[in-house]
Amino acid sequence: MxxxxxxxxxxxxxxxxxxxxxxxxxxxxxxxxxxxxxxxxxxxxxxxxxxxxxxxxxxxxxxxxxxxxxxxxxxxxxxxxxxxxxxxxxxxxxxxxxxxxxxxxxxxxxxxxxxxxxxxxxxxxxxxxxxxxxFARNAIRFWARQIREHRSVGLPFPESQQAxxxxxxxxxxxxxxxxxxxxxxxxxxxTGPESLTMREQVGLVGRAINASIDITLLSDAHARALYGQVLPPQYLDLLMAQWAFEVTESADVTQAVQVVTGRPATAFGDWAVSHRDAFLP
Known part of the structure; x- marks a missing residue:
């Protein structure tokens, strides 16, 4: 084949x-x-x-x-x-x-x-x-540079939830x-195995690299300027609206990975440990 x-x-x-x-x-x-x-x-x-x-x-x-x-x-x-x-x-x-x-x-x-x-x-x-x-790898795309350079992450909606x-x-x-x-x-x-706020996700990255990571609350304009560096306009608009919406409810979680593969989906904390080098200076 x-x-x-x-x-x-x-x-x-x-x-x-x-x-x-x-x-x-x-x-x-x-x-x-x-x-x-x-x-x-x-x-x-x-x-x-x-x-x-x-x-x-x-x-x-x-x-x-x-x-x-x-x-x-x-x-x-x-x-x-x-x-x-x-x-x-x-x-x-x-x-x-x-x-x-x-x-x-x-x-x-x-x-x-x-x-x-x-x-x-x-x-x-x-x-x-x-x-x-x-995607778990969005943590690298969105936050790795901030964490490497400042040990801080700017978020417009820290309580937004994903799996x-x-x-x-x-x-x-x-x-x-x-x-x-x-x-x-x-x-x-x-999906991943659990719904996590962005604040919790950043915390798990911090635990993986054994460092405290500060969170800065961003205004809409500042968030668009920051995340617009890695997102095209259509996706920036989508994600800003989606992140705002996701503050209101937990993310959907399915068991499909376990049903198909016979093992649980990878926890975000475990993923962060295996990708810790991306967040280190």
Whole structure:
């Protein structure tokens, strides 16, 4: 069996490559700028999902695709056609929990991911849609530099709650989806094992690095200036509204990781310990 992993340079894609390689499955990795040195022994092919024809060399002889797509909606039909023409039978889509939500602020992200899901389903592939909530690695993206430089984190909504999920847990479920028929046709919401406020998450990072991390309450303008350094405008608007909303209730928590893999999802505190170097000077 040969599996193509798109988004190979991202957190979930790179983690999945390692897990698939351990199973004996033949793995091919693709991204815009592949790094052969990162995955010795893995076939690395350059492509751009926004230009589906560039995928042809990557798709040759592929049975299943792990699809992480930020391609514009107008090319999704062509993307499905390229996969079908190559003989791909199964596509596992990395989607989002936002596809299940109804709040206005998720609409942009919801529709973007639903368009990918629907293009794959309409293309006639055996499909599995993985719909994770907040990624644990967002702590690195959003807070690591602040912690390394100042031992402080600026938050607009410290009591906002998420159930952060580790890339390794998403990858473990993806392996089952790609290599077995157990999850065929399912749309699976994946979360970490517990709802935590951002204040609690920062505290767990502090415990992991054995340091006290201060929290600074940010105004809307200051938060947008800070997080706008790592987020495009559409996602900044979405997350600011979502974080405000998440103050009002606990995050959704599912048991899907344990049901699929037979082990509990990774606790955020354990994830922080295993990624502690990212937060150290």
């Amino acid at each position: 040969r599996v193509l992993v798109t988004g190979a340079s991202g957190g979930t894609g790179s983690t999945l490559i390692g897990r698939l390689s351990d199973t004996g499955v033949e793995v091919r990795a693709t991204s815009r700028r592949p790094d052969p040195q990162r995955w010795p022994g893995v076939d690395n092919v350059a492509s751009d999902l926004g230009e589906p024809r560039t995928l042809r060399p990557a798709l040759e002889g592929v049975d299943a695709v792990f699809l992480v797509s930020f391609a514009p909606p107008q090319v999704l039909g062509e993307l499905a056609e390229e996969m079908a023409a190559a003989g791909v039978a199964k596509v596992v889509v990395l989607s989002t929990i936002d596809t299940t939500r109804t709040e206005p602020f998720v609409e942009y992200n919801k529709q973007r991911h639903l368009a990918v899901e629907n293009a794959v389903i309409d293309g006639g592939f055996t499909t599995v849609c993985l719909r994770p909530g907040a 952060p999920i580790a890339d390794d847990d998403i990858a473990a479920v993806a392996v089952e989806a790609l290599t077995t028929s157990a999850l065929d046709g399912q749309k699976i919401v994946l």
